Amino acid sequence: xxxxxxxxxIIVGVLLGSVTIAAGLIYVERKMLAVxxxxxxxxxxxxxxxxxxxxxxxxxxxxxxWIPPFVDKKLFIVxxxxxxxxxxxxxxxxxxxxxxVVADLNIGLLFVLAMSSLGAYTIILAGWSSNNKYSxxxxxxxxxxxxxxxxxxxxxxxxxxxxxxxxxxxDIVEAQQNIWFVIPQFIGFIIFLIAGVAxxxxxxxxxxxxxxxxxxxxxxxxxxxxxxMFFVGEYLGITLVSALITVLFFGGWLGPAxxxxxxxxxxxxxxxxxxxxxxxxxxxxxxxxxxMSYGWKLLLPLALLNVLVTGAIVLLNA
Amino acid sequence: xxxxxYIAALIALIATFRVVTHKNAVHALLYLVVSLLAISVxxxxxxxxxxxxxxxxxxxxxxxxxxxxxxxxxxxGEDSIQREANxxxxxxxxxxxxxxxxxxxELIYVFASNQMTAGNVRIVDAAEVSQRLFGGYVLAVExxxxxxxxxxxxxxxxxxxxxxxYHRYLQTNxxxxx
Numbered sequence: 001x002x003x004x005x006x007x008x009x010i011i012v013g014v015l016l017g018s019v020t021i022a023a024g025l026i027y028v029e030r031k032m033l034a035v036x037x038x039x040x041x042x043x044x045x046x047x048x049x050x051x052x053x054x055x056x057x058x059x060x061x062x063x064x065x066w067i068p069p070f071v072d073k074k075l076f077i078v079x080x081x082x083x084x085x086x087x088x089x090x091x092x093x094x095x096x097x098x099x100x101v102v103a104d105l106n107i108g109l110l111f112v113l114a115m116s117s118l119g120a121y122t123i124i125l126a127g128w129s130s131n132n133k134y135s136x137x138x139x140x141x142x143x144x145x146x147x148x149x150x151x152x153x154x155x156x157x158x159x160x161x162x163x164x165x166x167x168x169x170x171d172i173v174e175a176q177q178n179i180w181f182v183i184p185q186f187i188g189f190i191i192f193l194i195a196g197v198a199x200x201x202x203x204x205x206x207x208x209x210x211x212x213x214x215x216x217x218x219x220x221x222x223x224x225x226x227x228x229m230f231f232v233g234e235y236l237g238i239t240l241v242s243a244l245i246t247v248l249f250f251g252g253w254l255g256p257a258x259x260x261x262x263x264x265x266x267x268x269x270x271x272x273x274x275x276x277x278x279x280x281x282x283x284x285x286x287x288x289x290x291x292m293s294y295g296w297k298l299l300l301p302l303a304l305l306n307v308l309v310t311g312a313i314v315l316l317n318a
Numbered sequence: 319x320x321x322x323x324y325i326a327a328l329i330a331l332i333a334t335f336r337v338v339t340h341k342n343a344v345h346a347l348l349y350l351v352v353s354l355l356a357i358s359v360x361x362x363x364x365x366x367x368x369x370x371x372x373x374x375x376x377x378x379x380x381x382x383x384x385x386x387x388x389x390x391x392x393x394x395g396e397d398s399i400q401r402e403a404n405x406x407x408x409x410x411x412x413x414x415x416x417x418x419x420x421x422x423x424e425l426i427y428v429f430a431s432n433q434m435t436a437g438n439v440r441i442v443d444a445a446e447v448s449q450r451l452f453g454g455y456v457l458a459v460e461x462x463x464x465x466x467x468x469x470x471x472x473x474x475x476x477x478x479x480x481x482x483x484y485h486r487y488l489q490t491n492x493x494x495x496x
Binding site: 072074075105106107110111113114117118120121124125127128136139140143144146147150154165167 | 344345348351367368370371372374375378379380383384386387390391441443444445
């Protein structure tokens with residue numbers, strides 16, 4: 001009975017925790033961007049502008065939820081929910097601390113990849129159902145980008161899987177007792193990081209919504225809470241990729257014993273979230289063909305080579 | 319276990335039926351995605367989690383996205399919906415119905431003769447599938463690889479841009495002449 005209660009608590013905790021962190025990132029991002037660009041950032045609502053999140057949420061909830069008459073109504077409504085669903089589902093297999101995991105699947109890593117590949121539908125459906133040429137262009141770009149970068153995302157973490165011998169994320173964390181995988185799998189880590197930025201279509205890879213050319217890309221026609229779902233979905237995506245990097249390459253909850261495991265996990269995760277924000281603050285956006293050729297001509301061969309070399313070394317040592 | 323199977327199977331059946339009868343191409347494809355997801359659930363509960371994951375990653379996540387992609391690019395409008403509606407006249411159902419009746423008869427025969435070995439579910443993990451693939455079935459895997467390679471080479475050939483030859487006086491301001 002106690003186990004069941006604990007499990008339910010974890011499910012609720014993960015759900016609320018991830019959504020709260022995603023919403024809080026609205027403030028964190030604005031504040032950190034301001035710090036790096038030598039501005040003040042939000043500073044009017046509450047001390048240090050900390051209630052800016054509440055103000056933003058209240059505003060977005062009370063905005064008119066307008067469905068334009070020319071859209072494909074069903075898909076227009078379904079599209080923003082897909083990204084929230086797939087990303088929240090992916091959180092189910094992340095181990096936050098020993099036995100703090102919703103579902104410790106033996107195909108854990110594949111489950112994340114499956115969910116992230118379903119996430120491509122949200123962009124392409126939002127772009128198509130909006131019945132607007134800028135949205136359609138954004139949707140087409142987004143789908144092509146996500147399909148391409150999924151390939152390296154999957155291949156880059158195969159090195160970790162080869163070294164661990166399991167897709168289960170708790171096994172992967174346990175295998176890093178002696179050394180974090182970021183050292184033997186450095187190339188895999190770099191490729192996964194780049195692919196993660198592209199999968200969440202964050203700057204500098206935000207070509208599906210490049211505002212200087214496509215208005216707002218695939219979500220041009222969205223308003224109110226439907227727009228808010230894309231917005232929060234993006235932050236959820238950042239949180240998920242940061243959590244995955246922590247689990248796969250930086251030893252998850254492992255760390256010196258003076259802090260509890262969950263704190264170590266959160267510290268590592270927040271470092272990567274801040275890194276994502278820093279990327280946005282510094283890097284310019286590449287051209288679309290540059291993005292594609294960079295992926296297929298550089299990252300794919302590199303990822304394949306990484307798998308080959310890792311496999312050879314593991315075979316030699318066995 | 320059984321309840322989950324029947325729910326997933328029902329969803330797969332209804333979704334597949336809607337794929338055939340739906341007039342809007344994008345909606346029909348999305349029903350196909352739902353059907354694939356339901357089938358993946360069936361794989362998962364019958365002890366093949368690896369196949370279930372691959373079903374979602376490869377079929378629902380990659381191939382169907384490409385299908386939707388192509389149809390979105392074509393941007394079929396009202397007239398294609400009209401054309402689909404014309405295709406679905408009562409007459410076209412004759413031959414599919416005969417085929418389905420034959421299949422149904424086979425199914426009933428199999429059920430009636432108790433040749434099914436349902437029940438004892440054994441979980442087959444990724445390592446076991448891989449050992450089979452690169453053990454006994456290595457020839458098939460290699461041949462599939464060669465087939466895919468020929469597909470890639472063909473696509474590359476078709477998609478290659480023709481190299482345009484310009485007179486040497488025109489080569490400096492190429493952009494204006496394209």
